[in-house]
Amino acid sequence: MRVTRYYFAGVGLSLFFAACVPLNQFRELEESNRQLNDKVESLSSENEILVGRTNELKELADRLKKQVAELAADTLRKGRDARICRNDLNKLRKEYDDLLAQLRNQTGAGDTEELLAYLQKLQEELQNREDALIEAERDLKLRKEELNDAMARLKAAQNDLEAKNQRLFELEQALAKKDSASHALRKAIADALTGFDQSQLNVHMKNGKVYVSMEEKLLFGSGSYQVSAEGASAVRQVARVLAENKDINIMVEGHTDPVPYRSGVLLDNWDLSVKRATSVTRLLLENSGIDPSRVIAAGRGPYVPLVANDTPEGKRKNRRTEIILTPRLDQILNILESN
Known part of the structure; x- marks a missing residue:
């Protein structure tokens, strides 16, 4: 037993x-x-995240495109203003040189004082124009830098968007293949x-x-x-x-x-x-x-x-x-x- x-x-x-x-x-x-x-179960939620991120990137790309367009237009305006300032400055310089030459040829004391006063006013205006031109050129340079930066960010956003779209496409294809x-x-x-x-x-x-x-x-x-x-x-x-x-x-x-x-x-x-x-x-x-x-x-x-x-x-x-x-x-x- x-x-x-x-x-x-x-x-x-x-x-x-x-x-x-x-x-x-x-x-x-x-x-x-x-x-x-x-x-696998996280793929559906990740898929939704990718769709949301893709939409965000599309919105960002649209905003950047709009910003680039505005900066480009503003840059053109600043460039035009700078050219106008430069032309005005050249005219004032020519007028100043002409008056200075005329002053040298003048003999009357009254005329000389009047010309000197006008010449002083013209010189001040010329200085203001030069300052405005310098400011316009500085602003134009800043706008160009902002434009280049915006274009670089737009390019990066477009590349990121393309990568996200490709990954989203591959995941959707793989999931569809698995379900099929x-x-x-x-x-x-x-x-x-x-x-x-x-x-x-x-x-x-x-x-x-x-x-x-x-x-x-x-x-x-x-x-x-x-x-x-x-x-x-x-x-x-x-x-x-x-x-x-x-x-x-x-x-x-x-x-x-x-x-x-x-x-x-x-x-x-x-x-x-x-x-x-x-x-x-x-x-x-x-x-x-x-x-x-x-x-x-x-x-x-x-x-x-x-x-x-x-x-x-x-x-x-x-x-x-x-x-x-x-x-x-x-x-x-x-x-x-x-x-």
């Missing part, structure tokens, strides 16, 4: 660790998958499963993933993890589609109801869900076109129900195996990393 007890205790420990290893692997892979999905691939995959699998009882399976999309949900009745007998002939045929049809779609990650999840279960080599519902997921995974991998590195097998036990377990119908729906398909996001992640 003592040997027998030790034997069953050893078997129990072995099964316990056998169940824990897949769970630990699943948790690590699920965390990696969750991080990847978080990046998911829809095409869902249709292909649904078409492959048309010959089976549709009340026992469901192919749908959620959060960008394709879910192939098969009820217990289609795949297993009560409390069993041996796949039935009909269930094996359905899984092989799914495998055929997945073998043709290489860029798909595959997770097989087993689910049970919460009714306590313990029989033979199985410890509990969680153990049963793990073994059912593993059985379906082995059937998928019979198809040599599926790389095992693409596949995760996990048991969720009774902890992720679809509906409440307060009716026989609810428990029936919760006893299921799900094949969850996620398109690889390499292209989208490359775009994010490169930008």
